[in-house]
Amino acid sequence: MPRRKLDLESVLPELEKRNAKKIGIQLPDGLKYKSEQIAEFFESKGYEVIISGSHCYGACDLDLELLKEVDVLLHLAHTPIFELERVIYVPYYVDYDVEDFEDIEIEERSIALIASAQYAWKLPEVKSVLEKRGYEVELKRGSNRVKMLGQVLGCNYTVLRNSKAEAVLFVGDGLFHPIGAKIYTKKKVYRFCPLDKEFEEVKVDDFLKRRYLSISKAMAAERGAIIVSKKIGQKRLSLALDLKRKAKERSKEVELIYLDDISPQVLENFLYGYFVNTACPRISYDDIELYSVPILTPQEFEMLLGLRSWEDYEVDEIL
Amino acid sequence: MPRRKLDLESVLPELEKRNAKKIGIQLPDGLKYKSEQIAEFFESKGYEVIISGSHCYGACDLDLELLKEVDVLLHLAHTPIFELERVIYVPYYVDYDVEDFEDIEIEERSIALIASAQYAWKLPEVKSVLEKRGYEVELKRGSNRVKMLGQVLGCNYTVLRNSKAEAVLFVGDGLFHPIGAKIYTKKKVYRFCPLDKEFEEVKVDDFLKRRYLSISKAMAAERGAIIVSKKIGQKRLSLALDLKRKAKERSKEVELIYLDDISPQVLENFLYGYFVNTACPRISYDDIELYSVPILTPQEFEMLLGLRSWEDYEVDEIL
Numbered sequence: 001m002p003r004r005k006l007d008l009e010s011v012l013p014e015l016e017k018r019n020a021k022k023i024g025i026q027l028p029d030g031l032k033y034k035s036e037q038i039a040e041f042f043e044s045k046g047y048e049v050i051i052s053g054s055h056c057y058g059a060c061d062l063d064l065e066l067l068k069e070v071d072v073l074l075h076l077a078h079t080p081i082f083e084l085e086r087v088i089y090v091p092y093y094v095d096y097d098v099e100d101f102e103d104i105e106i107e108e109r110s111i112a113l114i115a116s117a118q119y120a121w122k123l124p125e126v127k128s129v130l131e132k133r134g135y136e137v138e139l140k141r142g143s144n145r146v147k148m149l150g151q152v153l154g155c156n157y158t159v160l161r162n163s164k165a166e167a168v169l170f171v172g173d174g175l176f177h178p179i180g181a182k183i184y185t186k187k188k189v190y191r192f193c194p195l196d197k198e199f200e201e202v203k204v205d206d207f208l209k210r211r212y213l214s215i216s217k218a219m220a221a222e223r224g225a226i227i228v229s230k231k232i233g234q235k236r237l238s239l240a241l242d243l244k245r246k247a248k249e250r251s252k253e254v255e256l257i258y259l260d261d262i263s264p265q266v267l268e269n270f271l272y273g274y275f276v277n278t279a280c281p282r283i284s285y286d287d288i289e290l291y292s293v294p295i296l297t298p299q300e301f302e303m304l305l306g307l308r309s310w311e312d313y314e315v316d317e318i319l
Numbered sequence: 320m321p322r323r324k325l326d327l328e329s330v331l332p333e334l335e336k337r338n339a340k341k342i343g344i345q346l347p348d349g350l351k352y353k354s355e356q357i358a359e360f361f362e363s364k365g366y367e368v369i370i371s372g373s374h375c376y377g378a379c380d381l382d383l384e385l386l387k388e389v390d391v392l393l394h395l396a397h398t399p400i401f402e403l404e405r406v407i408y409v410p411y412y413v414d415y416d417v418e419d420f421e422d423i424e425i426e427e428r429s430i431a432l433i434a435s436a437q438y439a440w441k442l443p444e445v446k447s448v449l450e451k452r453g454y455e456v457e458l459k460r461g462s463n464r465v466k467m468l469g470q471v472l473g474c475n476y477t478v479l480r481n482s483k484a485e486a487v488l489f490v491g492d493g494l495f496h497p498i499g500a501k502i503y504t505k506k507k508v509y510r511f512c513p514l515d516k517e518f519e520e521v522k523v524d525d526f527l528k529r530r531y532l533s534i535s536k537a538m539a540a541e542r543g544a545i546i547v548s549k550k551i552g553q554k555r556l557s558l559a560l561d562l563k564r565k566a567k568e569r570s571k572e573v574e575l576i577y578l579d580d581i582s583p584q585v586l587e588n589f590l591y592g593y594f595v596n597t598a599c600p601r602i603s604y605d606d607i608e609l610y611s612v613p614i615l616t617p618q619e620f621e622m623l624l625g626l627r628s629w630e631d632y633e634v635d636e637i638l
Contacts, residue, residue: 024577032588036542039574053546053578053585065549066577069556223355227372230384237388255358258343258385259372260579266372269351 003095006034008041011074014088015047020071026052026063027076031092038076055261057280058153060233060318062087079117079147081233094118096194098125102133104199106190108166110136113150114159114181115171119194120148126171138165143319145233152177154282155318157184170202176286178202183315207285208313214274214294219304221273221293225255226301227262229279234318236278236298243276243301250305264290276301281316322414325353327360330393333407334366339390345371345382346395350411357395374580376599377472379552379637381406398436398466400552413437415513417444421452423518425509427485429455432469433478433500434490438513439467445490457484462638464552471496473601474637476503489521495605497521502634526604527632533593533613538623540592540612544574545620546581548598553637555597555617562595562620569624583609595620600635 015023025038032053039049050070052063059078067073067086077092096119111130113123127137139150142158150159152170157180160168167188170178173195182189182204189202218224226240240256247254254276259266262283267275274294277284284295297316302308334342344357351372358368369389371382378397386392386405396411415438430449432442446456458469461477469478471489476499479487486507489497492514501508501523508521537543547559559575566573573595578585581602586594593613596603603614616635621627 029588033590035576035589036544036574036591040572050547050575050577051544053576053581053589055585063577065579069577225355225370228369253359255355256369257354257372258369258382258388260384262372263584265582266374269348270354270372271352272355 005093005095006076006090008038008090011088011090012045015072018072018086020047022048022050022070022072024050024052024063024066024070024073025076026056026066026073028056028058028078031077057231057282058233059089060155060280061231062233064232077118079151081145091121092118093121094194096122098122098129100194100197101126101129101192104169104190104192106135106167106169108188109134110138110165110167112138112140112160112163112165112168112185113171114152114157114168114177115150116174116177117148117151117153119172120151123148123150123171130169136165138163145319152181154180154285155280155316157181157315157317158319160185163187175202176282179204179207179285180281180315183208183313184317210288211285211300211313212310214288214296215300215303218274218294218296218300223253223255223272224274224276225257225270225272226276227279227295228256228258229262230258230260231279234279236318239298240276240278243278243298246302246305246307252305264292267291267293281318284316324412324414325395325409327357327409330407330409331364334391337391337405339366341367341369341389341391343369343371343382343385343389343392344395345375345385345392347375347377347397350396376550376601377552378408379474379599380550381552383551396437398470400464410440411437412440413513415441417441417448419513419516420445420448420511423488423509423511425454425486425488427507428453429457429484429486431457431459431479431482431484431487431504432490433471433476433487433496434469435492435496436467436470436472438491439470442467442469442490449488455484457482464638471500473499473604474599474635476500476634476636477638479504482506494521495601498523498526498604499600499634502527502632503636529607530604530619530632531629533607533615534619534622537593537613537615537619542572542574542591543593543595544576544589544591545595546598546614547575547577548581549577549579550598553598555637558617559595559597562597562617565621565624565626571624583611586610586612600637603635 035051052066059081073087076090080089127139130137140159145156168181170191173193178189178191192199228237228240229235276296284297299314354370371385378400392406395409399408446458449456459478464475487500489510492512497508497510510521511518545559547556548554595615603616618633
């Protein structure tokens with residue numbers, strides 16, 4: 001059974017070093033149920049605590065408003081994107097048995113190894129296991145946005161850039177990251193989930209079919225808008241302005257909409273027939289059923305404008 | 320038929336005076352469907368436009384993030400709370416026939432006249448009509464948060480402070496403001512809606528019964544949290560800290576939660592049995608059916624703590 005590791009004790013010397021009295025705590029939604037227990041831990045040590053109640057989707061989504069009110073912000077369960085003096089990133093790891101990789105059968109002999117943040121810390125061990133079995137294993141460092149060897153984000157697959165491996169093995173839960181990896185590399189991608197021990201080859205045909213339908217639907221719409229995020233690590237205003245300019249050159253008018261959290265509830269107030277999302281790519285890819293209108297990625301909007309062919313479909317990345 | 324007035328032409332000289340090139344547009348959710356048309360108007364005059372997509376609940380909720388990206392922010396349909404050099408408030412009035420007030424029968428002879436922002440601009444005319452009919456009419460100025468004579472907000476009834484009138488007449492739609500006025504004054508409150516010409520005396524028994532049920536439910540809960548708003552005009556951190564301190568003195572532990580938009584979706588991630596809301600009072604009062612746990616006002620939390628009696632029930636105000 002995979003065990004979860006959250007080491008709060010190790011934060012205490014860091015707080016002391018920074019002479020902190022007031023601390024903020026920011027957690028992803030899935031961990032917010034622990035907020036009371038975490039707050040109590042620090043309050044029992046004499047700290048004043050304020051919990052960030054807003055949704056939190058990653059280290060791209062630092063609560064800078066809360067940071068103004070506290071001495072130190074503890075950001076839990078994401079690897080750093082922005083290194084700020086008063087922000088301490090507290091990792092939250094899933095522990096799992098690397099022996100499981102002794103039974104995995106991959107026909108290709110050279111593999112690029114990737115994982116999401118909670119699983120990436122054990123990839124060097126997984127690499128050893130696979131190498132002992134005769135596989136050639138690639139475990140690389142990506143851009144500055146991903147801190148661990150082999151780590152991918154929903155918006156970053158740079159650890160796979162120029163990969164020479166024949167296939168990719170993703171370690172983690174969910175299908176989103178391995179789908180992104182397959183579109184990124186156009187290679188065979190396998191997925192192993194240490195939680196349910198499921199191993200499978202990842203297919204993207206259905207995913208791409210849905211994306212194509214979204215683009216067609218947007219093409220038929222009269223008017224769209226480009227979403228720009230307020231979040232520190234999702235804000236791509238110059239990309240949005242560039243897309244607006246390109247659209248205008250093709251006589252297509254689009255408005256710019258500035259948003260923090262993007263949800264069906266905020267977008268339904270507008271009458272636009274589609275949105276182009278320059279914020280977190282997962283909003284376009286993952287939440288497609290929630291929205292009544294298409295949410296395109298920047299690359300998909302280029303396709304709508306006739307500036308990119310279907311063969312050049314690329315996954316949206318923030319580097 | 321009431322007509323709505325939105326005067327965009329009058330904004331143009333103001334923009335020129337400020338030498339603006341990029342403008343932001345912020346509208347309440349109910350007007351966002353007009354954003355495209357408004358953006359087009361300003362774009363046709365050569366301005367670059369970014370629309371605020373976030374929910375907008377009042378002038379308490381200025382989009383300061385958008386203000387960083389533009390020269391001038393146009394904030395529509397609310398009267399100013401914060402006078403900032405680069406924010407232009409664009410009024411949005413509902414026009415209505417003051418002759419309707421010739422038929423309204425109020426038994427009390429002295430009346431305090433109040434209205435919400437979109438209706439308040441015609442209160443001086445309404446006053447004349449009523450005075451001609453022999454009523455004594457009070458139309459007063461409130462605190463700095465309300466700019467027009469007789470204007471009330473969901474969080475501000477200061478135009479009724481020390482009122483000597485026997486009864487109150489509210490002009491506008493919805494029941495929220497007149498209910499607040501009745502709790503505030505403990506006098507008879509009438510409501511006239513110029514849209515549907517409905518005239519009625521406002522009752523608060525059901526409202527107060529629901530509030531009492533919320534407080535009882537919260538009393539039975541083990542643990543609660545106090546919500547502090549990030550919004551410029553809703554942020555009451557020192558009030559929240561004060562409530563936390565009072566609770567602690569009575570051996571009741573509550574955490575502080577910092578939030579921008581408050582919704583069932585963000586709160587459902589937490590396990591607290593109740594919340595104390597120091598943000599917009601309407602969240603506690605209006606949205607009660609949306610939340611699975613009680614959302615108390617600061618005054619109601621004082622009742623929970625045994626610091627205030629039921630007879631001293633007061634409507635929550637931000638002054």
